[in-house]
Amino acid sequence: MSLCNMAISELHELLRKKKISSLEITTQYLNRIKQTDDKINSFITVLEEDAVNHAIEADKIISKNDDFSALTGIPVGIKDLISTKDVRTTCGSKILHNYSPPYDATVIRKLKENNAVIVGKLNMDEFAMGSSTETSYFGATKNPWDTDRIPGGSSGGCASSVAARQCAASLGSDTGGSIRQPAACCGVVGFKPTYGRVSRFGLIAFASSLDQIGTFSIDTRDCAIMLNAVCGHDPADSTSAKLKVPDFTKALVNDVRGMRIGIPREYFIEGIDAEVLKAVNDSIELYRKLGATIVDIDLPHTKYAVAVYYIIATAEASSNLARYDGVKYGYRAKDANDLLDMYCKTRTQGFGAEVKRRIMLGTYVLSSGYYDAYYLRAQKVRTLITKDFRDAFEKCDVILTPTAPTAAFKIGEKTSDPLQMYLSDIFTISANLAGICGASIPCGFTSDGLPVGLQLLAKHFDESLIIQAAHTFEQNTDYHKKLPDLG
Amino acid sequence: MEFEAVIGLEVHAQMLTDSKIFCGCSTKFGNEPNENTCMVCLGLPGALPVLNKKVVEYAMKVAIATDCKVAPLSIFARKNYFYPDLPKGYQISQYELPIAEHGRISIDLDGKKKVIGITRIHMEEDAGKLIHEGVGEDTDCSYVDLNRACVPLIEIVSEPDIRTPKEAALYLKKLRQILVYLEICDGNMEEGSLRCDANVSVRPVGQEKFGTRAELKNMNSFKFIEKALEYEIKRQIHTINNGEEIVQETRLFDTSKGVTISMRSKEEAHDYRYFPDPDLVPLLIDDAWYNEVKATICELPDDKIQRFVTQYKIPEYDAEVLSSTKQLADYYEETVKHTDDTKMASNWIMGDILRELKNDNIEIDACPVSPKMLAEMIKLIKDGTISSKIAKTVFEEMYRSKKMPDAIVREKGLVQVTDSGAIENMIDDVIAANPNQYEQYKAGKDRLFGFFVGQVMKLSKGKANPKLVNELLKKKLT
Numbered sequence: 001m002s003l004c005n006m007a008i009s010e011l012h013e014l015l016r017k018k019k020i021s022s023l024e025i026t027t028q029y030l031n032r033i034k035q036t037d038d039k040i041n042s043f044i045t046v047l048e049e050d051a052v053n054h055a056i057e058a059d060k061i062i063s064k065n066d067d068f069s070a071l072t073g074i075p076v077g078i079k080d081l082i083s084t085k086d087v088r089t090t091c092g093s094k095i096l097h098n099y100s101p102p103y104d105a106t107v108i109r110k111l112k113e114n115n116a117v118i119v120g121k122l123n124m125d126e127f128a129m130g131s132s133t134e135t136s137y138f139g140a141t142k143n144p145w146d147t148d149r150i151p152g153g154s155s156g157g158c159a160s161s162v163a164a165r166q167c168a169a170s171l172g173s174d175t176g177g178s179i180r181q182p183a184a185c186c187g188v189v190g191f192k193p194t195y196g197r198v199s200r201f202g203l204i205a206f207a208s209s210l211d212q213i214g215t216f217s218i219d220t221r222d223c224a225i226m227l228n229a230v231c232g233h234d235p236a237d238s239t240s241a242k243l244k245v246p247d248f249t250k251a252l253v254n255d256v257r258g259m260r261i262g263i264p265r266e267y268f269i270e271g272i273d274a275e276v277l278k279a280v281n282d283s284i285e286l287y288r289k290l291g292a293t294i295v296d297i298d299l300p301h302t303k304y305a306v307a308v309y310y311i312i313a314t315a316e317a318s319s320n321l322a323r324y325d326g327v328k329y330g331y332r333a334k335d336a337n338d339l340l341d342m343y344c345k346t347r348t349q350g351f352g353a354e355v356k357r358r359i360m361l362g363t364y365v366l367s368s369g370y371y372d373a374y375y376l377r378a379q380k381v382r383t384l385i386t387k388d389f390r391d392a393f394e395k396c397d398v399i400l401t402p403t404a405p406t407a408a409f410k411i412g413e414k415t416s417d418p419l420q421m422y423l424s425d426i427f428t429i430s431a432n433l434a435g436i437c438g439a440s441i442p443c444g445f446t447s448d449g450l451p452v453g454l455q456l457l458a459k460h461f462d463e464s465l466i467i468q469a470a471h472t473f474e475q476n477t478d479y480h481k482k483l484p485d486l487g
Numbered sequence: 488m489e490f491e492a493v494i495g496l497e498v499h500a501q502m503l504t505d506s507k508i509f510c511g512c513s514t515k516f517g518n519e520p521n522e523n524t525c526m527v528c529l530g531l532p533g534a535l536p537v538l539n540k541k542v543v544e545y546a547m548k549v550a551i552a553t554d555c556k557v558a559p560l561s562i563f564a565r566k567n568y569f570y571p572d573l574p575k576g577y578q579i580s581q582y583e584l585p586i587a588e589h590g591r592i593s594i595d596l597d598g599k600k601k602v603i604g605i606t607r608i609h610m611e612e613d614a615g616k617l618i619h620e621g622v623g624e625d626t627d628c629s630y631v632d633l634n635r636a637c638v639p640l641i642e643i644v645s646e647p648d649i650r651t652p653k654e655a656a657l658y659l660k661k662l663r664q665i666l667v668y669l670e671i672c673d674g675n676m677e678e679g680s681l682r683c684d685a686n687v688s689v690r691p692v693g694q695e696k697f698g699t700r701a702e703l704k705n706m707n708s709f710k711f712i713e714k715a716l717e718y719e720i721k722r723q724i725h726t727i728n729n730g731e732e733i734v735q736e737t738r739l740f741d742t743s744k745g746v747t748i749s750m751r752s753k754e755e756a757h758d759y760r761y762f763p764d765p766d767l768v769p770l771l772i773d774d775a776w777y778n779e780v781k782a783t784i785c786e787l788p789d790d791k792i793q794r795f796v797t798q799y800k801i802p803e804y805d806a807e808v809l810s811s812t813k814q815l816a817d818y819y820e821e822t823v824k825h826t827d828d829t830k831m832a833s834n835w836i837m838g839d840i841l842r843e844l845k846n847d848n849i850e851i852d853a854c855p856v857s858p859k860m861l862a863e864m865i866k867l868i869k870d871g872t873i874s875s876k877i878a879k880t881v882f883e884e885m886y887r888s889k890k891m892p893d894a895i896v897r898e899k900g901l902v903q904v905t906d907s908g909a910i911e912n913m914i915d916d917v918i919a920a921n922p923n924q925y926e927q928y929k930a931g932k933d934r935l936f937g938f939f940v941g942q943v944m945k946l947s948k949g950k951a952n953p954k955l956v957n958e959l960l961k962k963k964l965t
Contacts, residue, residue: 083533096532103526105533204532209765237535238767316765319565322576323530327631343569366567366760375762 003028004165005483008222011168012070015062022062022073025168026055026117029075033119033166036486040142040151042161044080045088046120051075054117061115070225072115077167079158080121081128082213083202084108091204092124092136095324095331095350105202106237107171107213107230114229119167122157126352127321128178128206130154131424134415135354142411143185144484145450149408152182152424155216159186162216164486169217169226175206176309177404177428179214180440184403184453187442189223189470189480191215194460195435196241199234205320207313208239210432219480220441220471224248227463243461251464254475257291261469262396266302267427273406279444279452280402283473287400290472297392297399301384305430306422308385311365311378312433318362324350357418386434393459398469401427403440403453427455437463441470442479451479489692490727492720493700494649494685495606498662499640500672501613501680502545508612508639509536509579516678520618520632528637530574535766538563542639543770545671546586546610547780549641552665552787553605555590557777563610563767566759571631572615580642581609582761586770592645592665593789594657595807603658604646613638647686647697652716656709659683664788668813676708683712688733689723698723699733703747705740715740719747791816799829808837814851818858825862828869835861839882855889856882864892877901877949904951907959910943913951914963917942928964939964 003011003025014020030048037043058073078084081091083101085108090096104112111118125135133141133156141156143149144164151160155172159182162170172179174192183190192214203213215226231245263284268277288294326332326346333345351359365374392399404424414421431438436459443454454473458465474480507514510527526534550557564582590605615633620626643662649655663681666672673680683706688698703719706712718740723733737756738747786794788810795806795816809819815836822832840861844854864881867873873881873896884895896902904910917939918925928935943956 081533083531089532091532099532101526101531101533103531103534200533201535202533205766207765236537238537239535239765315762319567319577319760319762322567322569323532323574325569325571325576327571328529328574329531339571363760366762368758368760371760371762 004032006168007218008070008074008168008225011074012072015073016066018062022055022058022117023052025073026051026075026119029119029165029167032164036144036164036166039147039486040144040160040164041139042122042141042157042164042166043077043120044090044092044123044136044138044157047087047118050087051117051119054115058115058117069114069229071111071229073117074169075117075119075167076111076226077120077122077158077161077170078108078118079124079155079170079172081124081173081204081206082108082171083204084118084121087121089121089204090137091128092126092138093351093355094137095346096329097137097331099330101202103202106199106234108202110230110232111171116229122155122161122170122172124157124172125154125178126355127204127317128154128173128175128211129317129354129358131177131181131421132409132411132414133157133182134411135352137352140411143408143450144486145187146408146448148410149450150185150411152185152404152408154178154182155190156182158216159183159188159190162186162188162218163484165483169215169222171213171226171230172216173203173206174212174214174428174432175210175313176432177425179216180428180438180453180455181404181424183216183440184451184455185408187445187451187453187479187482187484189217189220189439189441190453191217191223191227191439191463191466192431192437193227193231193463194241194437195432196239197231197245197437197461197463199232199237199240201234201236205316207316208320209316210309210313212432220467220474221249221252223439223470224252224467241461246464248464248467251467252471253468254472255291256287256469256472259292259398259465259469260295260396261287261292262295262297262392262399264297264299264302264392264399264401266299267401271405272402273446275444275446276402276404276406276452280400280454283443283454284400286473286476287469290476292469295396297395299385299388299392299430301381301388302430304381305385305433306426308378308381308433309425309429310361310422311374312382314358314362315366315375316362318359318366321351321355321359326350354418382433385430389430389434389436389457389459397458397462397465399457401455401457403427403455407446407448407450407452431457436460437466439466439470441473442482443473443477444479445482488728490689490720490724491650491692492716493647493688493690493697494652494655494716495647496645496649496655496658497684497686498643498645498659499682500549500643500666500674502542502639502641503671503673504539504541504545504639506539506541507637508539508542508610509637512637514638518634520630521634523634524636528574529633530576530636536579536764538767538770539639542610543586543772544780545639545669546608546641547772547777548669548671548784549643549666550587550590550608551781551784552669553590553592553608553643553662555587555605555608557587557772558584559772560584561586561770561772563764563770564761565764566761568757568759570614571629572617572633572636574615574633574636578612578614579764579767580611585609586772592658592661594654594661596654596657601654603648603654606644606646608641608643611640611642612636613640652713652720655685655716656713659709659712661788664811668785668787679707682707685712685716687716687719687723689720689727699735701733701735701747702737703740704737704750705742711740711742714745715747718745722747785813795819799823799833801830801833805830805833805837809833812851818851818854821858822862825859826865826869828865831865831868832861835865835882839879843886856886860885860889860891867892867896871903871905871952872896873901874903874949874953876944876953877903880949901950904947905955907955910947910951910955910959911963913943913946914939914956914959917946918963936960936964
């Protein structure tokens with residue numbers, strides 16, 4: 001019996017009936033990692049010993065209780081920019097290749113409180129800057145559906161590991177699409193909650209006003225289980241929302257009758273791959289058939305989203321990444337003549353090209369004399385984009401779009417053209433700028449057998465609506481049940 | 488050409504909160520290096536700041552005490568620069584939309600009030616400290632101590648209303664007094680809990696346009712501030728008179744040489760790339776909170792001085808001296824609860840008490856003579872039990888032994904002699920013992936009168952009532 005192919009909900013049921021142990025599950029997943037990871041490179045760090053110990057602990061809890069949390073004993077993976085106490089947390093960068101945080105991120109604490117088993121730290125674009133997981137210091141991650149292709153990014157390892165069943169679910173982060181776009185590329189469910197819904201404490205910042213921790217899972221039910229574990233107010237994060245969190249599994253209702261699904265014309269542009277477009281259009285038709293009301297909506301400032309994003313995100317990044325200076329932790333260049341030399345050499349050698357490009361961009365847009373023209377103006381347009389969504393959600397409950405313009409592209413295809421790479425996030429960026437929640441779910445395959453992602457967006461703190469729409473879609477399709485064959 | 492200086496001060500005051508501004512670490516001074524640190528103040532990846540409410544309330548108090556407008560919405564910004572004592576590579580401060588603006592402080596300039604405007608007050612975190620070892624040697628290195636990192640500061644920026652180094656010192660003293668009164672800063676300049684930078688320029692008298700300014704740093708005492716400003720003003724005037732231009736720059740005061748030295752020019756100035764800190768939400772202060780904080784503000788020096796003048800009928804000068812610290816003012820008020828002679832109480836405190844405290848280098852809180860003891864002693868003077876002269880002896884003994892004054896008077900037999908018969912006997916003895924002086928006085932040498940007074944007082948061991956001695960001597964000698 002391959003436990004790896006099961007959903008969390010199924011594993012939980014078997015654990016509850018004492019048919020299997022967490023140790024068995026964990027051992028199978030660890031073996032699966034051993035068998036497959038040299039092909040796809042999802043993991044930066046595999047925590048074999050820790051995972052086994054946690055599984056044994058979980059089994060003790062399971063043996064003593066009949067009522068235990070849905071994540072007890074379940075193997076999960078963590079994007080390598082979420083701080084894990086005494087476990088190397090690298091951000092996919094040379095500059096943090098040897099850094100082990102002395103504390104757990106709030107979400108890690110919550111997972112541990114739920115007795116989840118953390119199997120390892122997952123690969124990513126360096127400092128989450130990228131859409132292909134090619135910029136990691138620890139090598140590129142490959143798409144389990146086609147190992148010549150990228151898994152998306154920046155949370156490529158999170159998506160590939162869940163698709164390849166190396167872990168039951170994973171936690172990633174989404175700054176401009178870094179959860180949704182790789183989820184689409186790898187054919188899994190990726191969920192970016194509303195900004196403020198999940199504590200960022202311990203999440204190593206790329207762009208603080210856009211970053212949000214979210215989940216990867218094989219289906220929407222598992223997504224709801226993961227969200228239940230990690231969402232909620234955290235006094236250690238001033239930007240976390242003081243709101244009650246609903247039980248997201250309550251939203252697993254197979255019904256979209258009367259739900260108004262908005263289709264923004266601005267997202268159906270030239271340049272979308274025909275097969276992607278067809279899969280998305282078929283999805284719209286399915287929703288219509290299931291009783292949803294399809295409405296046309298406008299998001300008129302969409303065309304500015306990428307530009308605005310690359311100003312705000314890089315500005316914040318230039319400041320957030322200033323702390324990597326070789327003084328306190330992480331990589332320090334040798335043979336520096338003086339302080340400035342140490343800074344320069346450390347950062348020149350420690351950061352990769354894309355990170356340096358964005359630090360320079362961000363430094364530039366914040367510079368005296370340019371601030372008003374770039375950063376301030378970008379913030380104003382950001383407000384307009386937010387208003388677009390507010391207006392749109394007057395007319396609809398959920399917005400439906402393609403997650404990305406194309407399915408997974410070839411490794412190396414866009415590395416020499418940053419602007420082409422940036423356009424991979426063209427449909428996902430706006431949700432981060434507005435702070436709303438969004439998800440990508442599998443909605444079909446290209447003729448090459450590559451997964452296609454469908455993006456669902458809802459207004460702030462309306463995660464349950466997305467879960468309901470996604471769950472209904474799943475109940476009436478079987479795209480999410482297909483798994484890649486890695487031999 | 489006659490020049491005048493234009494000076495604005497930027498004062499950093501360390502807040503006396505128990506914990507840091509963005510984390511729960513202790514602000515205690517003198518702990519082992521890096522003992523008072525956590526992931527937040529170490530700037531570890533992923534750590535996030537959470538604003539300390541107390542710091543906001545302290546800043547509000549200063550704002551209210553200096554007549555500033557407290558902003559209902561203010562925001563924190565990042566000031567970006569690289570330095571090893573700055574763990575995040577940026578300092579969290581306030582830039583646009585500070586917590587308070589548009590206030591004033593009035594100073595007393597040779598009996599005239601002068602108002603110095605306050606441009607703004609904002610909150611920020613302090614940086615850590617570098618300790619250098621083996622400077623100039625092969626083994627030189629620097630250690631980073633981040634105990635001070637994230638300790639709360641407020642910066643108070645004045646308008647360029649100050650014209651002389653003396654005014655600058657008066658302004659700073661007044662500001663320090665307010666901060667100490669509010670019990671939000673210990674005001675210690677030597678230890679750095681109060682730091683001052685100055686912007687200085689000069690212009691011909693009558694010209695409205697400001698000259699090019701220099702920023703002065705490293706003036707860690709009132710004395711150095713006056714000295715540095717004096718030097719800098721002279722330097723600038725000299726430069727202009729030589730036909731040269733003033734360069735906009737930052738200058739450091741060299742305390743040993745008494746001169747200012749160029750540190751960096753405008754071209755080398757940092758571009759701090761301020762932008763709103765996305766990790767912190769806007770700070771909202773509503774009327775209820777404002778009023779709550781306002782209600783906790785104690786009586787401030789200016790109000791206290793006025794009240795002392797009216798209530799206790801003492802000269803303004805006395806009221807000012809007594810109000811110099813809240814503790815001294817409290818001491819005075821406690822004293823006059825027990826005696827009606829408010830002026831005599833003031834005299835004793837301003838004179839003998841302050842002198843003794845200064846000699847012993849202690850504060851009024853540690854004064855061995857309690858207000859009650861002082862008042863008791865004043866009573867003894869007033870009811871004629873002891874003379875003012877004897878009172879000096881009583882005071883010294885009281886200060887030394889902490890005994891009550893009446894006990895000292897009893898033990899030492901210091902009760903004043905007011906019996907005219909006894910005094911007359913003493914006068915007779917003195918005249919008999921000094922026949923020559925008596926003859927000379929009789930012959931018209933009037934100034935020997937004092938000699939006789941002194942001899943009688945000496946004979947009485949100081950206890951004779953001096954007024955009576957005078958009267959009786961006059962009679963006897965004529």
